[in-house]
Amino acid sequence: MTDVLEILRTGVASLLHWLAWPLLVYFLVGNVIQLLLIGLATADSMDRPARQRREGQVRLLASRSVPGISVIASMFNEEVGIVEVASSMLALNHPLHEVILVDDGSKDATFTVLAQAFDLVEIPNVSIEDISVREPPISTFVARDTAVRLTVLRKKNSGRADSLNVGVNAAREDLVLFVDADSLLDPRALLSVAQPFADDERTVAVGGVIRAVNGCTVMHGRVVSVRPARTWLPRIQGVEYLRAFNLGRAGWARMNSLLLISGAFGTFRRDVLLEVGGLDPSSIGEDFELVLRIHKRMRRLRRPYRVRFVTEPICWTEVPSTLRVLSRQRSRWHRGLWETLWQHKDMLFNPRYGRLGFLALPHYWLFELFAPLFEAGGLVLLVLGLLLGLVNTDLLIAFAVVSYLLSAVVTLFAVLGEELITHRNERARDVASTILASVVEQFGYRQITVWFRLRGWWASLRGTEQVWGVMSRTGFGGQLPSVPPNKALPPPPENAAGEGSR
């Protein structure tokens, strides 16, 4: 018995000996990179304060030179909320936009409620296959009142990516915005995303901030009051989104190395989408995969291009409020991340891809993909070391600092950045609750997501087929569970656990 213990002891001791420093450095570097990204994004956004950006939108509108946008969403069994969502999308502030809803073979009354609410009439069906699709539309409907630019396409079920491609084929405007059928948009959202395209002809894609709607007050499809969620799980995710999205992504965009635009809110030039062949229906991380493919094509053709990010809070979605749904979400994301990174491994350290190949992609591999592995490993090692009396206080403090304390620093930095950029003047109480949630995040939440992500990765390596599962929502309006081939992958938080392993 003591022999076993002795072997274990020696084993753990030597592992610690070899891995302690690398792990410490890993977490330190991960956090420092996050700080740099956030700093970059904040400095960039401070150049154009929020008020000026809003004025810019009004001026863009008045210039009568706004690019048109086709808002496209794929629906599956959305009968409960879809009419309100469609109305709110039609009422977005933009002089030249249309809404295209693709019914991906819903089995419920989704189409019926839409047909009734908008007085839909059928028009001759045509499939313009600029992008080849698996299931072309079976029938096409428009609102009888053509001032309401709503098109509903019905097709057989083939998943979100294929349905969105069908929507792109039918789109008439120069820009395309992909949204989820349960996303809520601010009325000025379309102007916000159109601005980077109007400002710079090289822009091919624009990502945006997605915030958690849990806890907010929603009226008629609009968020009228922003509050943190009432329960801990969504509240922590709110903090995670704040740190990981707003500023992490904006930082990458500033270096023209933004790799990830969430499918729940991404704007693309239609002609570029046609060039790259649209979304890939066989991919699990189809949004990530699309952006990578766009980068690839632009660089291969040596065409000047930009992928940008707007930091105004204009898109809201409900985040999982139960561990079960969260687990499925994070597993799926990590699986998609792995498969897409592997699929495009030729971009890694490839000089043709410049900053992407040498900065952004290595970062994703090391600090996103491998993060749960290092965290889990480090945690196990530390616990074992403590139990076996191999760990001194210095080592313990060092780990605690580079993981917990530094990520608290990163989060506070993000909160400060948000204060400086948006001037939204949230209640002090809410800011305090955000800060508190970021502390709670370290003790338990991080560790759990590590487990979920590892599970997803393992499932992919073993070749297990992806089960989509059901997300039952508690949010605004009370909705039926929907099967998420039509729910975009949740915007994966940047570096959600590059730091903090305990």
Added chain:
Amino acid sequence: MDVVLPHVLVQGLLWVSLATVAALLLTIAVVRTTRTLTAAMSARVLAPLADDLLAVSTGEDPTGEAAARLIDVPRRHRATVERAIVARLEFLRGTTARALTDILEAWGVRSRWAERCRSPWAQRRAVAVSDVGLLHDEALIDVVIPLLRDRSRTVRNSAVRAIGRLQSARGAAMVLDACATDSRSHLPLWVAMEGLAFPGAEAAVAEAIAHPCSRVRTAAAHAVTLWGWTSTATPIRHALTLEPEADTRVHQVRALGVVGSGTDIELLMEMSSPQSPRGVRVAAIGALAEVCGDPETFSTQLTDNDAIVSRAAARAYGRHRSTPGVQPTVPAGASMAAIQELALSRLRAPAVRLPLTEGGR
């Protein structure tokens, strides 16, 4: 076999992190309180003047007493009141706006603002040049024009807007020049339009239609599409026949649709032929719909192989044929996309236009 970490390093790391946390918390608190305090301070300055400011802003100051009191505000408060007046000038026009600018002029802001336009801080320059525009005096154009080439994008955009407000023909010409691609800091097209949105820009635009840089030609053509100056018809026509860039041709074709006439049908038909790129063809079909009364012009394009083109043709065809209740006939051989578009035309009632009352624009 303990892992040895330099004790000093660990302690240092710990204290630096704790200090950073404290510093960040403090900064957040400071940022929030500063914002509230500055707002409170300016509110306190403005409170006694609120009624007078309202009176002048709304034209409820027939005797000019309120204006006089505002002019007499002590110097140390002028900066705050100045900001309040500028804020109101952003959304007011007419006699009340002039009454407000009179107050500013009485304070002699011109020289101060002109000076601020040369400030080393970009944000200051941007605000200053925007303010200068609000004075609506063309004489100030020389202060604004240099800022079209400023190194800050915000400043350049504000300068263009100011030119639009000052309504200077010379400024319009400079705005068009600033669209050229050789200048590293060329203007986005939509921003340039702000600097051309007045009748006096017509001459500058007409000249820019034949500018050596294609981007300037595009900007000029786009401006014609928005404001339809008929005198530009001939230059546009001429430029279109010589234009090498397809993107520019799209804008020129659209412009011709707005200012052209029946004599342009042949040229537009040429532009809509299959030799042209898709974008040009679609634009040409749209333009033909504007200048040409005969829907039969589009019958060949209705059968075109390119779905987008045949759809555009159907749209043009349907517009002319559709009076409410009457079905446009479907020509033989029309593509599916065209048939779909014709069905849409059947649904469209002619747009209901309410009589626009005077002075609203």
Added chain:
Amino acid sequence: MAEPLRVLVAEDDPDIREVIAFKLGRAGFFVRAVADGASAHHELFHGDYAVAVLDVMMPGLSGLDVLATYRESVPQGSTKILLLTARARDVDVDAGFAAGADDYVIKPFVPGELVHRVNALAGRS
């Protein structure tokens, strides 16, 4: 002396809101000024307004949202809606009317002109 007619003003910019409220007040209306669409929505349902002046570009619930929900839920509603907008394209103006607006004013505006329009909608000379 008749009850003054009630006018609702929904505008998130405090300066604009103040100017409009003041001018309409001087013109003899009873003015209720709110800063966001949600409050405007609430007021339209519970108050009895002759005219509502709504800014189109408000965050949260925009003027168009308030207009659309009012027309949908109260089809017989007698409140006339005037939209305050920065757009200057005919297409958008038509869209506003198609949604049920009765008139529009473009920013920058002349305060006297705004009162004139509100008077016309309220049925006064």
